[in-house]
Amino acid sequence: MPYRRLPNTDAARLRALKTVLDSNEIYTVRNRFIDWQTINRAQPAYDRLLTASEQYRLSYAAQMRGTGKIDKLQRNAQMYVSHFLQVLLMAVERGEIKKSALKLYGLDEETTTLPHMKSIGGLLKWGAMAVEGEKARVKQGGRPIYNPTVGMVSTHLDIFRDSYEQHKRLQERTAKAAEALKQIRPEVDSVLCDLWNQIEKHFKDEPAKDRLDKCRKLGVVYYYRKNEKSSADELASNKQTGGKQASR
Numbered sequence: 001m002p003y004r005r006l007p008n009t010d011a012a013r014l015r016a017l018k019t020v021l022d023s024n025e026i027y028t029v030r031n032r033f034i035d036w037q038t039i040n041r042a043q044p045a046y047d048r049l050l051t052a053s054e055q056y057r058l059s060y061a062a063q064m065r066g067t068g069k070i071d072k073l074q075r076n077a078q079m080y081v082s083h084f085l086q087v088l089l090m091a092v093e094r095g096e097i098k099k100s101a102l103k104l105y106g107l108d109e110e111t112t113t114l115p116h117m118k119s120i121g122g123l124l125k126w127g128a129m130a131v132e133g134e135k136a137r138v139k140q141g142g143r144p145i146y147n148p149t150v151g152m153v154s155t156h157l158d159i160f161r162d163s164y165e166q167h168k169r170l171q172e173r174t175a176k177a178a179e180a181l182k183q184i185r186p187e188v189d190s191v192l193c194d195l196w197n198q199i200e201k202h203f204k205d206e207p208a209k210d211r212l213d214k215c216r217k218l219g220v221v222y223y224y225r226k227n228e229k230s231s232a233d234e235l236a237s238n239k240q241t242g243g244k245q246a247s248r
Helices: 010-021 036-093 099-105 120-139 150-202 208-217 226-247
Strands: none
Touching (some): 120 150
């Protein structure tokens, strides 16, 4: 015998609820077999789940659209910051800028390699220190670094930071929408279980095949176990073969 199983996706939950709610059979006074208390729980549950799932879909789509943009802006900002610091280190190596000036950029006087900037945190940290260090050095009378200028570095860093903050807000909104869905699902599953129990109870005296067909018509979902599926397919195949032979 196939076994009943509650839906495991929100789309399937909505489909199962809608199937029951759209059936005129459950609303007729004389033949009504689902109590009004359950029906009155089902409609709000459907509406809440539909709204929450749509909000999650829109939030997630907006978040995904921004992901590619963020990656590109991060690469640009990282390129400008790293190029700027490379020029700084080469200027120190050539003696054009004193080693002691490296402290203004948060670097050790003996530094000869770039700091780690692969992560977003590292990029924002060292980008800000590069900008502030250059402003401080120039204010002390040092000659500005060109190609790239600190203004170009600051611009690309600000563009990335603003977009990253916006992306984080989108991620937070998506996480809240996902949490809202998580909170709604137990109630929806409870309503579905109640509905399906009453549907199966109503058709319990029907022959097995008729009972399953009528329950399925009202949204109840059944699954065959692996060996039962094979047996069912073989039986259906035998019936088809027998029917063709009888018609000849």
